[in-house]
Amino acid sequence: MPSFKCKDIGLKCPFETSAANEFDLEQKIADHAREAHKKEHLSADEWMKIKKAIH
Numbered sequence: 001m002p003s004f005k006c007k008d009i010g011l012k013c014p015f016e017t018s019a020a021n022e023f024d025l026e027q028k029i030a031d032h033a034r035e036a037h038k039k040e041h042l043s044a045d046e047w048m049k050i051k052k053a054i055h
């Protein structure tokens with residue numbers, strides 16, 4: 001089950017999440033970025049960091 005933690009990309013944020021697959025996980029991360037980090041869109045660079053931090 002893929003999981004992600006904001007702190008793994010250097011954010012001071014306790015958010016962590018997991019999902020049944022990477023697609024669902026990316027949706028959850030995008031929702032969290034929008035709601036908690038006021039990021040309407042994540043850049044390609046940011047997604048690269050995020051994907052490296054998915055375990």
Ligand SMILES: [Zn+2]
Pocket residue numbers: 006011013014015032036037
């Ligand atoms: Zn966060």
